[in-house]
Amino acid sequence: xxxxxxxxxxxxxxxxxxIVLGGAIGVVLLIVIATVLPLQRSVRAAEHRVxxxxxxxxxxxxxxxxxxxxxxxxxxxxxxxxIALVDRTARESGIAKSLAGPxxxxxxxxxxxxxxxxxxxxxxxxxxxxxxxxxxRVESASVDAAPEPGMVTATLVLHAG
Numbered sequence: 001x002x003x004x005x006x007x008x009x010x011x012x013x014x015x016x017x018x019i020v021l022g023g024a025i026g027v028v029l030l031i032v033i034a035t036v037l038p039l040q041r042s043v044r045a046a047e048h049r050v051x052x053x054x055x056x057x058x059x060x061x062x063x064x065x066x067x068x069x070x071x072x073x074x075x076x077x078x079x080x081x082x083i084a085l086v087d088r089t090a091r092e093s094g095i096a097k098s099l100a101g102p103x104x105x106x107x108x109x110x111x112x113x114x115x116x117x118x119x120x121x122x123x124x125x126x127x128x129x130x131x132x133x134x135x136x137r138v139e140s141a142s143v144d145a146a147p148e149p150g151m152v153t154a155t156l157v158l159h160a161g
Contacts, residue, residue, distance in 0.1 A: 082111045082160045085134060093126045106157050110139055115154045117146050123154055135161050 009017050080088070083103050090096040098118035106112040115123065120143075130136040139157040146153050 082109070082136070082158065085130075085136070085160075086111060086113055086158065089126065089130060089134075093122065093129070095122050095126055098122075100153075109159060111158045113156045113158060115152070115156075117148065117151050118154065119150055120152045121150070123152060127156075130158070137161070 009020065012020065083105075086103055087096070090099060095115070095118060098115045100114040100116040104112045123143075127138060131138075136158050139159050141154060141156050143152050143154045145151075
């Protein structure tokens with residue numbers, strides 16, 4: 001094949017040989033440029049992503065002590081039943097008069113509690129105290145406005161821990 005190419009080039013005039021060789025070199029350069037430039041852009045983008053990830057890693061390592069100090073504290077273990085806790089804290093908070101009937105066990109360790117004509121702010125304060133001090137969480141809540149402004153009727157299902 002190389003011999004055939006040499007024979008072909010020898011049959012051409014000097015000017016035609018230069019044109020063919022120049023065209024071949026141009027095609028090779030175009031192919032190289034068409035493949036190298038996109039690859040070079042991809043490499044630059046990958047290097048930029050790696051550098052950003054390195055910066056993020058450095059930042060995370062610097063923040064690790066602060067983040068580890070923010071670990072949530074474990075919920076306290078209840079020393080009394082949930083029903084006794086709800087009754088006692090409701091009395092201490094002055095909302096026991098709003099309790100409508102006795103609290104009822106609900107499902108697996110839950111407790112259903114109903115309040116009528118209770119100030120909404122007092123309900124929220126009481127629930128946040130239950131959560132912060134005793135780890136009691138609200139599984140479900142149904143809160144409806146009572147006829148008086150700021151008052152609600154609420155049915156809650158509470159769970160310890």
